[in-house]
Amino acid sequence: MSRAVTHVLLVHDQALVRQGLRLLLELGGIDVVGEAADGESVVAAVARLRPDGVLMDLRMPGMGGVGATGRVAGSARVLARTTFDSDEDIADVLRAGAVGFLVKDVTSDGVVDAVRRAAAGEPVVSPTVLARSMGHFAARPPTPPVLPPGLVDLSDREPEVLARIGAGRSTTEIAAELSISMATVKTHVRRIFAELDLRDRAQAVVVARKAGLVADPRTP
Template identity: 65%
Template sequence: MTRVLVVDDQDLVRHGLRTILELGGVEVVGEAADGADAVAAAKRLQPDVVLMDLRMPGIDGVEATRRITETSGPPVVVLTTFDTDQHVVDAIRAGALGFLLKDVTSDALLDAVHRAATGQPVIAPAILARLMDHFSSRPPTAPAAPPGLTDLSDREREILALIGAGLSNAEIADDLVISMATVKTHVRHVFAKLGARDRVQAVVIARDVGLHRPPRS
C-alpha cells in the first residue's frame, strides 16, 4: 500500500485529501501544517510520497521540498493553486517530482500518487502550459549554465531544445525524422549529462539556457 504524508496549512484541505486518499486505498501516515513539520515528519515517517502545499507560514513548500529531496527523502508532489508562477519554477529547482492543481479529480490524484511512488514525474497539463508561458513571457535572468551543458553533442542540444519547447518523445522523433528508440537514447544521455531527474527539470534547464526552438512546420 502506498504511504503518503499530507502537507497543507489548512485543516480542511488536509482532511479532504486524507478522505480521498484513504477511500482510494492509500495510507495517510501523517499530516503537517507547515514546512518545518513536513521535513521532520518525512524523516520520521518515511512515506512513499509527500503531497506538498507551496504557500505556508514559516518554512514554505519550496524550502521544505529542497530539504526533503536533498537528503534523498521521498518524492514530493506539489499541490498548488498556481497563484505565483515563480514559486512553481523554484519548486522544480528544489527537486519536486510532480505538480497538481488543487482542483484535481480524485482519480487523477490517486493515479499521480501511485506514479510518483514509483519515481515517475507527474504534472498537470495546465501547469505545464503555464510553466512554458512563464519562461516565454518572463525569462529568468542569466542563470549559470549547468556544467554538463558543454558535454552535449549537437544532436543532444537539439533534443534538449525540443524538450524545452514542450515536445514529447514521439513528437521529437517525428520532427527530427528519427526512431523513437534513438530519441529515448538521446534523452537518457541528455538527462545524465545535465543531472536532470526528469523531463520537468530538463524543460527548466532548456529554458534557462535559451534552448527552446519550435518544431519544424
C-alpha cells in the first residue's frame, strides 16, 4: 500500500539553504508545495497553499519563526529547525504551537522522517534536545511533601494508620500490621478524619500521598 504524500511548506531566509532542503525532502518523497523567506510570507503561504506541515527556520528578518508559528499553528503542523538550540528558543516555539524542534545536526534521513511525522501530528524532538531536556528534568529537586494542617496534631500512631490507608489497606489489614484491635483502628481513623477535615478514605489516600506517607509499610 502506497504511503500518503506529505505536503510541506519550506521556510528559511537563505535561498541556497531552501534549495538544499527542497532537494532533500523531495528525494525523500515529500511534496514541497512552496517556500517562504520570512514570517509574513509564511502566514500568506499557509493560507494559500494549505500544507500539511511547515519546516520553519526560527531566525529570520521581520516576523521571526516563533511569531509565524503562533500565526499558523492552528492551520498547519509546524516543525521548527534551527542552529540555535537554546532552552528559550525551544520553549518559545513550542509554546507558540510547534509540534517539534530539530537542530541542524540531524541527518538527512532524520530530517525527512521528522518532517513526515510532524506533518502527521506526531511530536518530534532532536535526540540532543531530548537528552538535554531529560537531564534538566532529572536534575530538578523532588517535590517536597505537602503537610496538611492538623497532621502535627495526630498521635504517634495515627500517621502510621494514615500511611496504611494511603497504601490501600483495609481496617482488618491495618489492625493486623500494627498489632492493635479493629476498634482501635476505627478510633484512630475517626480522629484522623476529624483533625484533617476528611470526608472519606479517597481523600485520606490523596492526603497521605501528598504528605509523603505512602511508602509501602511492608517494604523493608
